[in-house]
Amino acid sequence: MNSRKTSTPSVIPPGKKFDAIVVGSGISGGWSAKELCEKGLNVLMLERGRMIEHVSDYHTATMNPWDFPHHNQAVPLEVVKQYPVQNRTGFTITEATHQHFVNDLENPYVEEKPFDWIRGYHVGGKSLMWGRYSFRFSDLDFDANAREGIATDWPIRYKDIAPWYDYVEKFAGIAGDRDGLPHLPDGQFQPAMPDNCVEAHFRQAVNAGFPDRKVISARAAHLTAPTQEQTNLGRAKCQYRNLCMRGCPYGAYFSTQSATLPAARRTKRLTVRPHSIVNSIIYDEKTGRATGVRVIDEQTHQWHEFQSSIIFLNASALGSTYILMNSTSKRFPTGMDDSGQLGRNLMDHHFHVGATADYEHDLDKYYYGRHPAGLYIPRFRNLEGQEKQAFKRGYGFEVYTSRENWEHAYHEDGFGADFKEKATQFGNWKITLDAFGECMPYEDNRVYLTRDVTDKWGQPVLKMDVHYRDNETLMRKDAQEQAVQMLEKAGFSNINGFDAQAHPGLSIHEMGTARMGTSPKNSVFNKFNQHHIVKNVFCTDGAAMTSSPCQNPSLTYMALSARAADYAVKALKRGDLKR
Incomplete structure (x- = not known):
């Protein structure tokens, strides 16, 4: 087993003031730092966890199964005990990947209702472990709240x-x-x-048999034809290993380490300080502006204060909201918000509903490599001009295919040469349709701060009070039925619908709790992801989302981060961020 690497935080002279502080180093934090640095600002990036350097710190990236003490099939009990939440999800804790997930014992939270909070506290955050599906939102999504009179309008x-x-x-x-x-x-x-043979068949059959929907290639953040800009950063074409969660030494998928961090570093304007837990924002009552942040050193437990002209919150949806709730002052006695919406409207995609099946044809075919992105069926319910369903909004399907290897022999009887020959043949093709559905922004799906439990550093923790409602239940019923119908029409066998009733958090697409909106009366941040009241504070991660379209949200965080950084730098240079 590989031990976690420790690193010494950057020494910052007392009284030094930065142009900008970026809190968090994941997908949105990396983009914020890159853009602010490239626009001429001196930036301090604060990450609560350890440093992970590109390539050199991906310790398991090139290991074979037999290189692990337990062949990557089991994790020692003393390790598993540190990850009770991460491990109960069923897909995170292995010998190869456990080091990229948070120690739950040191970072507890309280569940009023079940909530699977999956976290990665290290430089790069979940950009090292994300699913990499990257879809745009449309005006179908941005108009939805206003059109239906729900929550508040996107700005x-x-x-x-x-x-x-x-x-x-x-x-x-x-x-x-x-x-x-x-x-x-x-x-x-x-x-x-490229499609494998099962994907090609499924795509053709569904597109021909269902005029209201279209099977497409998943849009994934993987390089298939790198540009000069990308190769200049040391990135290369995807190698089709599908070991992405270990860290990609080729830089083929987008991550902070492979892309935004080296771009920011080459400006010579970036300081990265790992092991820096941001506790709260420092508010100046006289100027009405933030002056910096309070930080607890993860290793020494010492407190520090760092100063800057602007602050970008990119600590993840719940991380950024935690900081805002903990940022109390005479002006903001209950947290940095006037709307009453801070901590409310927590959303996550509901998923693990759909169908599985076998494909008994093309058994003489296989595929090259293990491509990390399959097919996608975009939303096809409640579109413009369609008959309305019993539920609002919609869902999309991620489609996964695979071929059974020797595992199919686990349940076969036999012995001797004939059995060995049979066991070394590939088994059936398998396909899974897994729906990702939109969760509505319910005001009473919320998080609180509580001191009933404290973390390793004596801080209050979040209490989760979140659950899915009738709209999500009705959507799930339809998703399972439609998955079965598509597989039947496409000629698959052994079709089984499923509904695993996943809890909020499991999709790892937390959104809301500090939403964007049109007014300080209905939201925390404005159309430029700028705090309505404290004008030099910005938030461009999932916390600022006003609704949760069924598409994966990370590409939108990237775009919002670049857009907000552009606005912030121009406003700073105009002097608009001073009172």
């Missing part, structure tokens, strides 16, 4: 963010096709990953 529309989608896609590298769907806008794509 932006597609035209506001479209050029920023273009901008971040070109830099990050997104593999996909231009599919011409108005509710899933096309982007700046590199070539899509």
Whole structure:
């Protein structure tokens, strides 16, 4: 087993003031730091966990199964005990990947209702472990709340963010096709990953048999035809290993380590301080502005204060909200908010519902490599001009295929040469359709601060009071039925619908709790992700989301981060961020 690497935080002279502080180093934090540095600002990036350097700190990236003490099939009990929440999800804790997930014993939280909070506290955050599916939102999504009279209206529309989608896609590298769907806008794509034979059959059969839907290649943040800009950063084409969660030594998928961090570092304006737990924002009652942040050193437990002209919160949806709730002052006795919406409207995609099946044809075929992105079926319910369903909004399907290897012999009887020959043959093709559905922004789906439990550093923790409602239940019923119907029409066998009733948090797409909106009366942040009251504080991670379209949200965080950084730097230079 590989031990976690420790690193010494950067020594920052007392009284030093930065132009900007970025709290968090994941997908949105990396983008904020890159953009602010490239626009001429001196930036301090604070990460609560340890340093992970690109390539050199991906200790298990090139290990074979037999290189692990337990062949990557089991994790010692003393290790598992540190991850009770991360491990109960069923897909995170292995010998190869456990070091990228948070120690739950040191970082507890309280569950009023079940909530699976999956976290990675290290430089790069969940950009090292994310699923990499990257889809744009459309005006079907941005208009939804206003159209239905739900929650509050988004303060932006597609035209506001479209050029920023273009901008971040070109830099990050997104593999996909231009599919011409108005509710899933096309982007700046590199070539899509090729279908295997089962994917090709499923795509053709469903597209022919269901005129209201279209099977497309998943749009994934993997390089398939690297640009000069990307190779200059040391990135290379995807090697089709599908070991992404270990860290990619080729820089083929987008992460902070492979892309935004080296871009920010080459400006010579970035200081990265790991082991820095941001406790709260320091508010100046006289100027009405933030002056910096309070930090607990993760290793020494010592307190520090760091100063800056602007602050970008990119600590993850719940991490950024925690900091805002903990930032109390005479002006903000219950947290940095006037709307009453801080901590409310927590959303996460509901998933683990759909169907599985076998494909008994093309058994003489296999595939090259293990491509890390399959097919996607964009939302096809409640679109413009369609008959309305019993539920609002919609869902999309991620489609996964695979071929059984020797594992199929586990349940076979026999012995001798004939059995060995049979056991070394590939088994059936398998397919899974897994729906990701939109969760509505319910005001009473919320988080609180509580001192009933404290973390390793004596801080209060979050209490989760979140559950899915009738709308999500009705959507799940339809998703399972439609998955079964598509597999039946496409000629698959042994079809089984499933509904695993996943708890909020499990999709790892937490959104809301410090939403964007049109007024300080209905939201925490404005259309530029700028705090309505404390004008030099910005938030561009999942906390600022006003609703939760069924598409994976990370690409939108990237675009919002680049857009907000552009606005912030211009406002700073104009003097607009001073009282």
